[in-house]
Amino acid sequence: MEKLSSPRRTKEIVNKYGFRFSKSLGQNFLIDENIILKIIEGSEIKKDDFIIEVGPGIGTLTQYLAEAAKKVLAIEIDKKLIPVLDETLGSYSNVEIINSDVLDLDLKKMVLDKFCGEKVKVVANLPYYVTTPIIMKFLEEEVPVKDIVVMVQKEVADRIKAKPNTKDYGSLSVAVQYYCKPEIVTKVPKSVFIPNPNVESTVIRLKVLDNPQVEVIDRKVFHRVVRASFAKRRKTLLNSLSFSNLGLNKDQIKEILACCNIDPKRRGESLDIEEFAVLSNYISKIV
Template sequence: MKQSKRLYSPAVIKEIIERHGFKFSKSLGQNFLIDGNIIHKIIEESSIKKSDGIIEIGPGIGTLTQSLCEAAGKVIAIELDNKLLPILEETLQEYHNLEIIHKDILKVDINRLIEEKLRDMEVKVVANLPYYITTPIIMKLLEEKLCIEKIVVMVQKEVALRMKASPGNKDYGALSVAVQYYSKPEIVVDVPKNVFMPRPNVDSAVIMLDVYKEPVVKVKDEKIFFGVIKAAFGQRRKTLLNALNSGIDLNKEDIEKLLEKTGIEPKRRGETLDINEFARISDEIYEMINNY
């Protein structure tokens, strides 16, 4: 061990935040992990090697960062809260393979960051994400088609269930299809409320997304594909025919024709369709639009 104090110890956290006069920010979703077993499990499931470059989002005071630095070749920790910067400089000063960046992750050019700081490394994102912006962060990481092998993140449990859900499941929705288009999700550990300081109101889960080199289905136009998904789940009680009629720029007769061509029953609801069926519908819409 490079450092005798383990930063996930509640006594250590209390001492550090009291000495720095740090106050937890609800608006920034700050909840620090205080369970070493969960941290070890995250490291283990991430399969981190010394040849890996890690991007961590929201390091807090460094409870997870410490173990990431000990396992990986290089760690880039992106922290929005400037009040945490002097704490991180102190708690992680012994780790020379760490770089802390003070920025909003949603405004970071991650492709450029990887090119400049993690070139020739296998890149993974490992983090305890701030829950208030979990979905925008996940979709940024996936939609930008980064050179990332794996994403292992702590999220609100209900969000993890939605990412992993299959057709017909009550949790299945637009997020499920979008995440599964880019990656294979797997919940690797359930996390109770009592392993955080302060304790959140919800249970959590660590989800691992194995990122595909190419999306799991080929579509002719991604914008149309995601437009179909948004329309299908926009009003869950509507039949597919009525949902698409409300959500995409085609008349009802044309939608009936294209559904007939795909062999998909118009009276089905969006939540029963799998990703391949969404792809078939979007490709038919593409053909219809381009043949007008």
Template sequence: MDRLSMPKVTKDIVQKYGFKFSKSLGQNFLVDSNVLLKIVDGAQIEEGDCVLEVGPGIGTLTRELSKRADKVIAIEIDKNLIPILRETLSDRENVEIINEDILKLDIKKLIEEKFEGKRVKVVANLPYYITTPIIMRFLEENIPVKSIVVMIQKEVALRMNAQPSTKDYGSLSVAIQFYCTTSIVANVPKTVFMPQPNVDSTVIRLDLLDEPPCSVKDRDMFFRVVKASFSKRRKTLLNCISSSELGISKDDAFKVISGAGIDEKRRGETLTIHEFAALSNEVYDFLESVKP
């Protein structure tokens, strides 16, 4: 079964079980051993590691992960893939397959039960339509994760990894980089999948930070300010903040932006994460001061 990444082997397995690819689940199986090894190498899986894989497909990547990790838990939503996984992973004693929706699963409880609460490394090949909700769940819910290595749509990876004053920089960039450091592992052409998707992919690595890179007085306010700052990309920060759901007048918006040491004529996409923190802290203090 170590030849699963070969197109013919994948095709034979799929035909044997009469498996039908689901567009709604975004199913595309990787059929390239070189890319496979880049993902495993990028995840830096070592002896003793606990790995949580999301979306194992027919187990191609799962097998490689299990050769290096202490234990692998693979979460697969499609019940039609479970019989295939039981065959392709039958000789991998350190692998457990769970037929669940990762968005509905109690991940903290799972990690506590299966990995004794140890911090895990997450590896995933995610459907494009659900990439951000899954990643943000791992980041926002304080789940014990060391790193996330994920294959996603190239454009989304570029946004996650983007720096200020670039066309890809936006609220997603800030949200991801509030919790992680980011690095691109590999770019993956659409030709190495079965069936072939419409877009190219990128493998990105997210290393979770022990603490955010900046100090914020209120995390919810921080993300509200970031969202407001990117709401009108061609408008100045002053216009974005004063016309947002924050409920701040233009005069008061000028005061809080100046108070953060930022030129009100700048645009949101030029601000660093530290400047967003300073701005959100000013907005928080102002709104607290005018509470009835």
């Protein structure tokens, strides 16, 4: 059977169903087998792996996932694509399709029900308009995931893997690196999609840590401190944290920073994740 990674086959399916691409759903179908094989290789999928794919489209990547893994659960928000997927994936007995918005699902319960609570791998060409909420949902809701390998907008990948004191380093960098070790799998040109997106893409692998990179007393306070520190990048930590929703005045913030041996004139982008942990742990004892 001809794979959907063939541009001819993709166009044939699209025309057969009169499918119209939705910009609001970020629909761009991958039509390059070399990129797909790099995603499969970068995911290090084994025959006993369980896979969750978000946004399968017409099933192009799904076909390769099904042939590499034990079972694939594909979550598609667009109900118009369900009959298409029933045709393109009908011959794969190890694929299950769910028509739903992934952000509305209880993913932890779903993994328990569908995979008996076994750890899964998330492999997907994510809709770019909702990339960050999807990634953070898997991480923050403590879904049993061991790897997240996803196609994202290049600038998002750059932000995820960024280090302190760089222009890309921000709250997303710290939030993801708290849970994961990021690494780039491959860069992806615009030309390998139908239709061509307006941005360059990157496949990034997030190796989920058994335990978060740092110990924090209160995870919510940690993330609030991080977001507040980057809210106004040009402001010092003293000013950023003083005018945040932490409920602490400037004198209190100054005292806390002194106790943490952090210069109040520093900016959020200069702190590494360990320093954010120290700072948030001190604040957690007060708020």
